[in-house]
Amino acid sequence: MPGLSAHVSSADHILETRASSHDLGAHVVACAFAPDGSAGFALGDGTLRIAADAAWTSIAAHEGAVLALAADARGFVTGGDDGKLQRIAGGEVTTLADFGSRWVEQVAATRTHIAAGYGKRVAVLDAAGKTIKTLEHPSSVTGLVFDAKGKRIGASHVNGASLWFVAAKTDNPRKLEWKGSHTGIAISPDGENVVTAMQENALHGWRLSDGQHMRMSGYPAKTKALSFSRNSKWLATSGAESIVLWPFFGGGPMGKAPTELAGGDAAFCTFVACHPQHEAVAAGFSDGMVVLADIGSERILPVAGPGGRGAVTALAWHPDGARLALGTETGFAAVVDFSKQ
Amino acid sequence: MSASPTSDQVPVTVLTGYLGAGKTTLLNRILSEQHGRRYAVVVNEFGELGIDNDLVVDTDEEVFEMNNGCICCTVRGDLIRIVGGLMKRRDKFDGIIIETTGLANPAPVAQTFFVDEDVRARTRLDAIVTVVDAKHLPARLADSHEAADQIAFADVIVLNKTDLVTPAELEAVEAKIREINRFAVIHRADHANVPVTDLLNQGAFDLDRVLARVPEFLTDDAHEHNDDVTSLSFAVEEDLDAEKFNAWIGALLAEQGADLLRTKGILAYKDDDRRFAFQAVHMIADGAYIGPWRPGEKRESRIVFIGRNLNRPRLRRGFEACRA
Ligand SMILES: [Zn+2]
Ligand SMILES: [Zn+2]
Secondary structure, three states: HHHOOOOOOHHHHHHHHHHHEEEEOOOOOEEEOOOOOOOEEEEEEEEEEEEEEEEEEEEOOOOOOOEEEOOOOOEEEEEEOOEEEEEEEOEEEEEEEEEEOOOOOEEEEEEOOEEEOOEEEEEEEEOHHHHHEEOOOOOOOOOEEEEEOOEEEEEEEEEEEEEEEEEOOOOOEEEEEEEEEEEEEEEOOOOEEEEEEOOEEEEEEEEEOOOEEEEEEEEOOOOOOOOOOOOEEEEOOOOOOOOEEOOOOOOOOOOOOOEEEEOOOOOOOOEEEOOOOOOEEEEEEOOEEEEEOOOOOOOOEEEEEOOOOOEEEEEEEEOOOOOEEEEEEEOOEEEEEEEOO | OOOOOOOOOOEEEEEOOOOOOHHHHHHHHHHHHHOOOEEEEEEEOOOOOOOOOOOOEEEOOEEEEEOOOOOOEEEHHHHHHHHHHHHHHHHOOOOOEEEEEOOOOHHHHHHHHOOOOOHHHHHHEEEEEEEEEOOOHHHHHOOOOHHHHHHHHHHEEEEEOHHHHHHHHHHHHHHHHHOHHHHHHHEEEEOOOOOOHHHOOOOOOOOHHOOOOOOOOOOOOOOOOOOOOOEEEEHHHHEEEEHHHHHHHHHHHHHHOOOOOEEEOOOOOOEOOOOEEEEEEEOOEEEEEEOOOOOOEEEEEEEEEEEEOOHHHHHHHHHHHHHH
């Protein structure tokens, strides 16, 4: 539509020149890249939309909404409010587990394992999709993540987090305790720190070497996205009018002020995803704006301008760091390629 | 804080009552009479079986204390997650009905809708509906606090199984309910046969309807027992001073919030032609201006307390001292 493009602000330049985008018509719950390079978008209407090159396809994955998405060794794994854990690979849907009336709210995966959180339990499956163990928690699991080596699983819940060894014969987690409701979790790539988001607009952290507690507060809203930089030096977070980055070096984050990037007063940061190699972070905002921020130089590259697309609800990098998938609450989705041209 | 409802806020009805009182019968009646409207129903794992609906969410009631650790400032973490999940498919239903376990205290459910920013943005608590069994209520009140709490929190009470008691017993049980909560609407029923229009879309937590059902003047003849839940209301004809009221109610909720189950008020502040509506569940309060006094409406400030250990003279003196 050449007549329209003249009116689009320059903030959309990258979206116009380097992206394949689509209006998917339902809340984008999560996005991820599969090993074959295709991007998957999990939607509130129960479908998984897959963007491969410029072609977009739709696969019916769940009866209700898709609640969680991860990429595993073969393709995509999704959890839904129909109680199912599904694998979507090669255009086929396979049910890996059916937890009945329990929502599958959390899914995480590595090349060798899949973890699915339903209620207070986490099922751990091997790459073939066979359940090898079930981990019990004191309350519902609100966040689920593997560490960078795929050896440990972290799960957040009321009054803290549990850290499990995937290969352990006897299942006793390391309990990271802090009173309150913890609603999300991240483990630094170097495996040194665990951080949770909390109900009361703050983060809590544990340094694993000595159990030192870390408290990061001052957010005007709840933090829903936590992402460590590849070198573990920075923790990028949503929940403020800017991208809030806590320094995990030089004695930080204790006693250090966070770095704030891409700040304004019109919108809240709603999602963050650190670049898989460089000290850079992609961030989405409540007005639909998406930016790529270089942490060292504090340079901001606009990816998508604000307005008309709803709040950003999902961002994911391809492991090669050249492509970024993004999605919004109104169903706008795009795959941006930073490499060509 | 603002609590003005917008059209995209999904209405939420909370259904409480002891096991066997007829909650499930009532729920199925609501669901079967809904003429094309669809409801998401949140049930707990200990609930009675047999809910005929295609969108049923099974949950564990996970109550946690907010950061100050106060025992009355509790919310339901599971509901925060469920509402978030349901909103991802929100075009598929028109309202949410939450059934609580028989022994549940309704405060954490109600407080969830005041406290969590995402839940507040997307939903509005419409009413708490409590189902009680006319035959067994006296025994339940004698052996637990929860039965009285469920009545105290109710906006609507379904007094069910009236066919199992004599007219005299029915009068006695209704009088007992009135002693606890004089402000709820009571519907007598057998087999939970209450019209759905009397249960849904009541707007009981909308600030501009907060005192819609409170009579202009109530004679306070209820007697008080230290451990009983009672309800009191006061009216002041002179205008109030906003700062004095805030200081008084803030201190009162901080000191006695655990005993104050529900507090509601419509206030006339000096030099302001708008009505100010105030409500609180335990210590968690909300208030907003709700437009001008209506023509013919008496400009006076009224406040209602439902709770334990209510000291009538002290509360009255405190409220009256807020006069400008
Ligand atoms: Zn309290
Ligand atoms: Zn009495």
